Amino acid sequence: MSLPTRLPDYTLRRSARRRTIEIQVRPDSVRVLAPTRVSRASIDRMVAEKTEWINTRQQALRQRVPMMSAPVPLDQGSDLLWLGERLSLEVIANQPTTHVSRCGDRLQLALSSRIRKARADAISEQLEGWYRAQAFDYFQARVRFWCVHTRLSPSEVRVRSYRRKWGCCTSRGVVSFNWLLIMAPVHIIDYVIVHELSHLLHMNHSAAFWSTVAKYYPDYREAKAWLNNQRDLHWPPRQLSGE
Numbered sequence: 277m278s279l280p281t282r283l284p285d286y287t288l289r290r291s292a293r294r295r296t297i298e299i300q301v302r303p304d305s306v307r308v309l310a311p312t313r314v315s316r317a318s319i320d321r322m323v324a325e326k327t328e329w330i331n332t333r334q335q336a337l338r339q340r341v342p343m344m345s346a347p348v349p350l351d352q353g354s355d356l357l358w359l360g361e362r363l364s365l366e367v368i369a370n371q372p373t374t375h376v377s378r379c380g381d382r383l384q385l386a387l388s389s390r391i392r393k394a395r396a397d398a399i400s401e402q403l404e405g406w407y408r409a410q411a412f413d414y415f416q417a418r419v420r421f422w423c424v425h426t427r428l429s430p431s432e433v434r435v436r437s438y439r440r441k442w443g444c445c446t447s448r449g450v451v452s453f454n455w456l457l458i459m460a461p462v463h464i465i466d467y468v469i470v471h472e473l474s475h476l477l478h479m480n481h482s483a484a485f486w487s488t489v490a491k492y493y494p495d496y497r498e499a500k501a502w503l504n505n506q507r508d509l510h511w512p513p514r515q516l517s518g519e
């Protein structure tokens with residue numbers, strides 16, 4: 277007789293409509309879906325029989341998790357990106373007011389004692405607000421610089437949240453930028469600005485459009501590739517890639 281192996285912890289969800297037992301393995305949890313009529317003893321027996329499979333599967337999943345780089349909660353010492361540079365977060369709690377300030381390679385967040393939110397939520401929310409405001413100011417100024425250079429002027433510059441694009445230009449000449457770009461290096465931001473300004477001349481991605489881009493930003497292919505391969509422009513930030 278073999279030694280009884282410890283049963284993996286699992287949560288049980290029963291359903292009257294279900295006919296079979298299903299075991300769902302996640303990196304940090306196991307869930308068993310079972311028909312209402314099946315006894316707890318038989319479920320335990322089945323989980324016991326599958327213990328080795330569950331453990332192997334869980335281990336494989338856990339090894340894959342870092343590749344997917346889950347969001348990391350922001351707190352003391354967290355790494356943040358700012359115009360391509362790494363900043364280290366410093367949180368000072370119980371302050372009279374809330375404010376964010378950058379000091380060399382540190383980003384200081386003073387949290388007001390009046391904030392009632394969970395610490396992690398308060399930190400993420402305050403930093404996001406600060407990043408968005410900074411992105412707005414930065415893009416206004418940087419677009420002005422490129423307007424002088426290219427003589428292409430948008431009717432308005434906006435900073436927004438986009439899931440799948442870095443910028444956009446409307447037929448009315450409004451150019452918008454994804455606020456996450458404030459974490460990218462300046463030369464990448466410049467490429468996105470030149471790209472959107474070039475759309476003021478060509479509302480498509482024709483050869484003529486790309487030759488306008490190339491005129492003001494000759495290395496555009498490199499910048500495009502950087503954006504396609506980047507893994508760090510997310511909010512909340514994920515574990516930063518590379519060193």
Ligand SMILES: [Zn+2]
Nearest residue numbers: 471475480481
């Ligand atoms: Zn475009």
